[in-house]
Amino acid sequence: MDDEYAQRFSDALVSEIKAEMGRRDLSSRGLGRLIGKSSQYMSDRLDGGNSKTGKRVIINVADLFAIASALGIDPTTLTQRAQLEAASPSNVVRGRFGVAPLAQDDDLEAVARPTDPEPTDEQ
Template identity: 75%
Template sequence: MDNEYLQRFTDALVSEIKAEMGRRDLSSRGLGRLIGKSSQYMSDRLDGGNPKTGKRTVLSVPDLFAIADALGVDANDLTDRATAAAEGAPDNIVRGRFGTNVGAPAEDDLDAVARPTDPEPTDEQ
């Protein structure tokens, strides 16, 4: 693996974790409390990174599993979503809440949704 891919994967993994945090209205500090880590520890991994170096610390495997457990998601789902993002998943893929990939609706499906099948109401109805 090249360094560029690893950076994309790391960024995507952090994005997936932050998305799950957002769904739960959970801050980095709150997540840190759940897994027994300081707010600085979490910031170094999820936010802007270490203020001295300006680089984010890469998540360890134990960190990933602790975070996933605290968020109530499977670590494999997080890494699968990050992998898809890092590999440049096609634009027509919509990621579901639990990482399920669902193809984009066909044009006919969109037309069916856009056109109501019920007639317009009249004064008699």
């Protein structure tokens, strides 16, 4: 496993945690309260990173289990989602509510193409 993949996985894990937080309308501060940690602790791991170093602190196993428990989700589910995202970063869209595959041009045409013919003046 290379350093680049490890960084993508770490970023994807944070993305998945934030997606679950978004689904529950839960802030970093609120999640911190649920797991007994400060808002700064959560910010260091999920947001801008450590104020002294400017780097995000990597989520450890204890954090992962506490966060997953607070979100009511199995930690394996979070890591599997992150693994999928990290394995193929070029074909996903990251957003507040997780990741989704990019639509292919054919998919877009199928959605945009009407299924019924346009009515004419004679109809």
